[in-house]
Amino acid sequence: MLYSKSFINTSREDPKVAECKSHKLLLKANFLYMVSSGIYSYLPLGWRVLNKINKVIKKQMVLAGAQELLMSAIQPIDIWKKTGRDKDLEEVMFKFKDRKSRELCLGPTHEEEITEIVKRYATSYKQLPFILYQIQTKFRDEPRPRFGLMRSSEFIMKDAYSFSLTQQCLEDNYQKMYKTYEKIFDKFRLNYFISEADPGAMGGSASHEFMVPAEIGEDILYFCPGCNNYYKEKGRCASCQGETEAKKMVEVGHIFQLGTKYSMAQEAFVLDQQGKRKPLIMGCYGIGVSRVLSAVAETASDSRGLVWPKSIAPFDASLLVLESGWNQEALELESWLEKEGFSLLIDDRKEPAGVKFNDAYLIGHPYIMIIGKNYRGSAKIEVEKRETGQKFEIAKDKIVDFLKDEHNTESN
Amino acid sequence: MLYSKSFINTSREDPKVAECKSHKLLLKANFLYMVSSGIYSYLPLGWRVLNKINKVIKKQMVLAGAQELLMSAIQPIDIWKKTGRDKDLEEVMFKFKDRKSRELCLGPTHEEEITEIVKRYATSYKQLPFILYQIQTKFRDEPRPRFGLMRSSEFIMKDAYSFSLTQQCLEDNYQKMYKTYEKIFDKFRLNYFISEADPGAMGGSASHEFMVPAEIGEDILYFCPGCNNYYKEKGRCASCQGETEAKKMVEVGHIFQLGTKYSMAQEAFVLDQQGKRKPLIMGCYGIGVSRVLSAVAETASDSRGLVWPKSIAPFDASLLVLESGWNQEALELESWLEKEGFSLLIDDRKEPAGVKFNDAYLIGHPYIMIIGKNYRGSAKIEVEKRETGQKFEIAKDKIVDFLKDEHNTESN
Numbered sequence: 001m002l003y004s005k006s007f008i009n010t011s012r013e014d015p016k017v018a019e020c021k022s023h024k025l026l027l028k029a030n031f032l033y034m035v036s037s038g039i040y041s042y043l044p045l046g047w048r049v050l051n052k053i054n055k056v057i058k059k060q061m062v063l064a065g066a067q068e069l070l071m072s073a074i075q076p077i078d079i080w081k082k083t084g085r086d087k088d089l090e091e092v093m094f095k096f097k098d099r100k101s102r103e104l105c106l107g108p109t110h111e112e113e114i115t116e117i118v119k120r121y122a123t124s125y126k127q128l129p130f131i132l133y134q135i136q137t138k139f140r141d142e143p144r145p146r147f148g149l150m151r152s153s154e155f156i157m158k159d160a161y162s163f164s165l166t167q168q169c170l171e172d173n174y175q176k177m178y179k180t181y182e183k184i185f186d187k188f189r190l191n192y193f194i195s196e197a198d199p200g201a202m203g204g205s206a207s208h209e210f211m212v213p214a215e216i217g218e219d220i221l222y223f224c225p226g227c228n229n230y231y232k233e234k235g236r237c238a239s240c241q242g243e244t245e246a247k248k249m250v251e252v253g254h255i256f257q258l259g260t261k262y263s264m265a266q267e268a269f270v271l272d273q274q275g276k277r278k279p280l281i282m283g284c285y286g287i288g289v290s291r292v293l294s295a296v297a298e299t300a301s302d303s304r305g306l307v308w309p310k311s312i313a314p315f316d317a318s319l320l321v322l323e324s325g326w327n328q329e330a331l332e333l334e335s336w337l338e339k340e341g342f343s344l345l346i347d348d349r350k351e352p353a354g355v356k357f358n359d360a361y362l363i364g365h366p367y368i369m370i371i372g373k374n375y376r377g378s379a380k381i382e383v384e385k386r387e388t389g390q391k392f393e394i395a396k397d398k399i400v401d402f403l404k405d406e407h408n409t410e411s412n
Numbered sequence: 413m414l415y416s417k418s419f420i421n422t423s424r425e426d427p428k429v430a431e432c433k434s435h436k437l438l439l440k441a442n443f444l445y446m447v448s449s450g451i452y453s454y455l456p457l458g459w460r461v462l463n464k465i466n467k468v469i470k471k472q473m474v475l476a477g478a479q480e481l482l483m484s485a486i487q488p489i490d491i492w493k494k495t496g497r498d499k500d501l502e503e504v505m506f507k508f509k510d511r512k513s514r515e516l517c518l519g520p521t522h523e524e525e526i527t528e529i530v531k532r533y534a535t536s537y538k539q540l541p542f543i544l545y546q547i548q549t550k551f552r553d554e555p556r557p558r559f560g561l562m563r564s565s566e567f568i569m570k571d572a573y574s575f576s577l578t579q580q581c582l583e584d585n586y587q588k589m590y591k592t593y594e595k596i597f598d599k600f601r602l603n604y605f606i607s608e609a610d611p612g613a614m615g616g617s618a619s620h621e622f623m624v625p626a627e628i629g630e631d632i633l634y635f636c637p638g639c640n641n642y643y644k645e646k647g648r649c650a651s652c653q654g655e656t657e658a659k660k661m662v663e664v665g666h667i668f669q670l671g672t673k674y675s676m677a678q679e680a681f682v683l684d685q686q687g688k689r690k691p692l693i694m695g696c697y698g699i700g701v702s703r704v705l706s707a708v709a710e711t712a713s714d715s716r717g718l719v720w721p722k723s724i725a726p727f728d729a730s731l732l733v734l735e736s737g738w739n740q741e742a743l744e745l746e747s748w749l750e751k752e753g754f755s756l757l758i759d760d761r762k763e764p765a766g767v768k769f770n771d772a773y774l775i776g777h778p779y780i781m782i783i784g785k786n787y788r789g790s791a792k793i794e795v796e797k798r799e800t801g802q803k804f805e806i807a808k809d810k811i812v813d814f815l816k817d818e819h820n821t822e823s824n
Contacts, residue, residue, distance in 0.1 A: 007544060035525065036488050041483040042482040043529075044479045047480055047481050070453065074447075074566050091511075098506070141511050153510065
């Protein structure tokens with residue numbers, strides 16, 4: 001893509017509304033547009049990152065055997081009355097009536113709706129187990145929307161639900177999702193910690209949170225810097241007996257063994273091998289997709305801007321054309337890269353080199369490539385690896401190999 | 413995918429709530445789940461089709477140089493007051509207040525919001541022209557939700573917006589989108605007709621509708637069966653002077669030259685070459701994504717079920733394993749096909765052949781492949797082309813070539 005044709009509009013000034021580092025960088029680098037407090041639109045750069053996050057998640061969910069669907073955003077209040085969660089979640093539900101006075105809400109979550117769907121079709125143990133998931137916009141009337149996508153009224157979640165006949169099977173699915181989440185968060189290169197959690201209003205027996213340490217976190221854990229261990233309670237480290245320090249944590253994923261709370265309340269039963277009616281045993285597994293975008297921005301940046309991991313960067317690289325006359329070469333390089341699945345933002349703007357460098361650092365491309373003064377003589381492209389600052393000189397026709405090598409190294 | 417592990421639950425009976433052919437088939441074949449009147453969830457089969465539709469649209473939009481974003485579903489009423497459309501669309505808007513008494517609505521469309529976004533960043537003619545688009549769930553409190561996804565309270569739309577400095581540039585973009593829409597609707601194999609339309613409440617000077625003839629259509633055109641021409645007015649055919657007949661039509665796409673209605677009302681100006689403030693000249697371009705799913709189902713089916721075009725079928729083929737012991741062979745075939753980008757639903761269920769055939773026809777796979785009695789001796793797979801009923805016998809190791817040939821023939 002040519003920068004000159006793109007709708008990318010970085011700002012030189014720090015936005016006044018910014019409440020934290022990621023919020024500032026995502027607004028300044030033009031990933032997000034703030035519609036109103038707690039409500040955001042994803043601009044092309046932000047949307048590209050979100051799609052990459054979704055791609056990582058979907059790949060792992062499919063490998064785990066989960067099937068994708070998309071539930072409605074609007075839900076009748078009736079289904080919430082069955083579990084009593086119309087009261088539990090009353091404060092955060094956006095509710096309204098349609099012209100026929102039907103009481104409706106915008107789904108803050110989808111346990112009730114998925115249970116209604118599954119009970120309609122699942123009648124026998126033979127159909128079990130299965131895992132269904134969706135990636136969807138959810139709505140919560142947050143008391144304190146803040147930190148951009150960290151806590152917003154409209155946000156994107158991946159929510160998965162497993163259905164089993166036995167507790168053992170639920171535990172197997174739970175374990176499978178636990179491992180799937182590790183793979184997913186590894187891909188995002190998040191420095192996460194998994195903590196046993198209280199199932200709380202969700203009900204059920206066991207629950208784990210996937211937490212990322214960040215100044216803007218809302219949960220507190222205690223961290224031993226020597227051993228890299230986290231603890232829920234204040235006190236000395238169990239390994240080295242050293243002092244622990246309080247760390248604020250952001251929750252990016254949460255998995256629950258729900259058990260039969262929903263299936264009992266909503267009468268979702270199947271017949272078992274003996275022909276007896278048994279309630280479905282459920283698990284649910286959430287990832288805050290839009291929150292991951294903010295969590296990565298919050299924890300992977302430096303003084304010059306964002307530093308995206310390769311797996312979710314909006315473009316795999318930016319190519320700064322600093323001398324005129326080389327746009328055709330740049331486009332040729334882009335078409336080579338595209339064939340291999342790499343995307344390129346070609347900065348062909350008539351702007352000083354400094355502006356181009358600043359924007360490339362701010363946007364946070366994993367690689368910044370430069371066609372500069374020496375290109376005519378050498379046909380070599382200067383490449384800077386954003387994360388480490390390493391610099392390379394690569395012949396134009398070796399750029400594809402270079403990127404492939406870099407990606408292979410990371411995958412291993 | 414193995415049918416036995418899938419969440420596909422076709423029904424033998426026709427659903428009682430079905431209001432038309434597509435509604436009946438999409439419920440019966442388990443593409444959709446009806447949450448409530450006018451509100452649907454996409455089950456795995458329906459969601460696969462929707463994703464394919466999106467893929468076709470995105471490919472063509474990118475080729476046309478459009479950039480994707482995602483706007484918020486929740487919008488402040490304030491921005492609607494600027495154009496007065498808070499009144500024009502009052503009847504269909506879902507409105508509510510948040511806990512801070514902000515007046516909000518669920519976007520029935522996004523002209524106001526995109527204009528707010530663009531005016532924030534576009535200040536100079538040098539940034540023009542560009543086209544932005546999104547694929548998003550929209551919300552309208554329909555007076556008469558009906559025919560499944562044809563007219564529902566929650567639906568998925570592709571909406572694109574072009575921004576230009578001059579009327580000529582708008583017309584160029586309009587022409588580009590017109591041609592892009594032809595390519596898109598060709599891919600869906602819809603028998604569409606393009607009609608000049610009245611811009612109506614959208615404002616602006618020119619507008620075209622992309623219409624598909626169907627019994628459940630809500631617009632009426634007059635059709636000459638001899639010449640295949642459509643007319644807005646009743647009367648004789650302009651070509652052959654023959655009688656025309658009334659045809660009901662479903663609108664699947666609509667493009668508008670909006671002009672400056674929104675930019676003037678919302679003060680979206682840029683500086684032109686002479687440094688004068690000029691309002692942005694806008695176009696908007698919609699496709700009813702979820703409606704396309706229903707329109708194809710409505711117009712491409714037979715007495716046995718759905719008949720998906722290859723471009724948007726949930727799976728490229730179904731493989732019915734009618735003799736036991738061949739599941740491993742089926743999985744091997746699937747992995748060959750997957751490498752070439754073809755998806756396969758392997759019907760490995762312990763069901764009679766008749767049930768498997770019925771479901772395969774009902775779901776509407778473009779190709780039904782059979783491992784039957786003769787497979788042991790011949791290693792040949794019987795293949796039936798759903799659309800034409802043609803039958804082939806293909807050696808297992810030639811199946812990939814067969815599907816490739818079939819797809820190449822269609823693309824040409």
